[in-house]
Amino acid sequence: MTFPHRLSRRLLGVACFAIVLYLALVALDAGFYRLVPRTDLFSTKHKELLYSYGVFDPDTNPRYRPWLHGYVNQPGLPPRPGTADDAYRAYGMYLPDPPALTVSGTDALGWWNSRMPRDASVLFIGDSFCYGAGSGSAASIPALYEKATGRPVYAACKNGYGLPQYRDILRRLTEEVPASSPERFHGDTVFVLLYIGNDVSADLFVYRSRVAEDDLGLSRHFKLLTLRRLVRFLRDANRGSGQAWAAGPKPTVDTHGYYPVPLTVPTQRGLPFAFHPFYRTFADTAWFGPREEKQVAEVLAQLKQLAQKKHLKLYVVLIPTALQALYPRIDFTAVPSRSEFAAKAGDETRNLNALHGLVGLMLDQAGIQTLDMLRPFMDAPDVGLYYWPTDSHLTPDGNAAVVKAMCAAFPPSAPAAKTPNTPMP
Known part of the structure; x- marks a missing residue:
């Protein structure tokens, strides 16, 4: 056999081996994505992280809703105790008595309610600021709105x-559930609680990525996305970074000066603030461009159309971040001058205010009546009591201030109120 023939056969053998190996990896990728999440090979905490990394097929999670491109809670859970202490998860900062709270049981839809939508006249839609992550249900x-107005509420x-x-x-x-279903909302008022911190930033990108994942179909396995993301998860877990860091028992990270930050006004328990590290993502907001602005405008227009179609009164309540509301009250004389927080907090606040103002303007252009809580919070002498110092969420005092402003801006028994002007950054 001549040398060219031997070389050709070897190359053919190598090519066949590479093809077989690649197809085996494709099969492994598909099996890991669709079959492994159905097993008990990983703890519940690690499973949640693997879902977050896109390693597991979300449809294998019983709490995933394709129509939502997101998750609900497990339906039928009993009430449970909790704490407002995300500074621990961010910095490993331990409080011996973190603020305690109680979250109500979940309904058949996986949200925290004691009634179904058909039994409510007011619908609230939002994230953790809506269900009471810092205060309890x-x-x-x-x-608090239901208590103040006497109108039955459903909170999604x-x-x-x-x-x-x-x-x-x-x-x-x-629209999508049958009119006779207990899941159908037949009330007349909808409040959307829009938190500037992540509702039009991080959560926007997560939603977009899930839609893109759905569009991939089987091609994801030919790209070996599952195995590549698994490698990233293992690398992050080894480094103690990324979302995998949350699996560690007692995380301790550099606070970069974001803790402790004293205020010049009273705070809950007299504690300095531990501003969450997610504020660092607002030091530069180049990630929010024309594409994101277009997406927000389209969603707002669709919200308005849905409300008009069903003859609903639609209101949006803009909830500012703690950094926005409290920036004028920060005692910078007590903050290390060379810390990252001291250097970047001004830029972060300006960028948050700019995004806040842009969203307010877009709401006005969409014709959606809006209550902007930034200025009322900034003007409140007791604003230091509205947010937990060691948690990014509102306290019961902060929630009560929002409800009081809501009842004044949108009296339940009066015609729809005029849209307040959104303060510019």
Whole structure:
């Protein structure tokens, strides 16, 4: 056999081996994506992280809703205790007595309610600021609104939701479920609680990525996306970074000066603030461009159309971040001058205010009546008590301030109120 023939056969053998190996990896990718999440090979915490990394097929999670491109809670859960302490998860900062709260049981839809949508006249849609992550269900904004007005409320809320999901929820509860279903909302008023911190930023990108995942279909396995993401998860877990870091028992990271940050006004328990590290993503907002602005405008227009079609009164309540509301009250003389927080907090606040103002303008252009809580919070002398120092969420005091402003701006028994002017950054 001549040398060229031997070389050709070897190359053919190598090519066949490479093809077989590639097809085996494709099969492994598909099996890991669709079959492994159905097993008990991983703990519940690690499973949640693997879902977050896109390693597992979301449709294998019983809490995933394709129409929502997101998750609900497990239906039928009993009430449970909790704490407002996300500074621990961010910095490993331990409080011996973190603020305690109680979250109500979940209904058949996987949200925190004691009634179904058909039994409510007011629908609240939002994320963790809606269900009472910092206060508990009884002191949440929807619960306090029901107490103040006597109108039965249904709250379709969960942490991680963003603006596109708010549209999907409204469409689902007013159009997609049968009119005779207990899931159908027949009331006349809808409040969307829009948190500037992530509803039009991080959550917008998560939603977009899930839609893109659905569009991939089988091609994802030929790209070996599952195995590549698994490698990224293992790398992050080894480094103690990324979302995998949350699986560690006691995370301790550099606070970059974001803790402790004293204020010049009273705070809950007299504690300095531990501003969440997610504010660092607002030091540069180049990630929010024309594409994101177009997506927000389209979603707002769709929300408005859904409300008009069903003759609903639609209101949006803009909830500012703690950094926006408290920036003028920060005691910078007590903050290390060379810390990252001291250097970047001004830029982060300006960028948050700019995004806040842009969203307010887009709401006005969409013809959606809006209550902007930024200026009322900034003007409140006790604003330091509205947010937990060691948690990014509102306290019961903060929720009560929002409800008081809502009842003044949109009296339940009066015609729709005029849209307040949105303060510019």
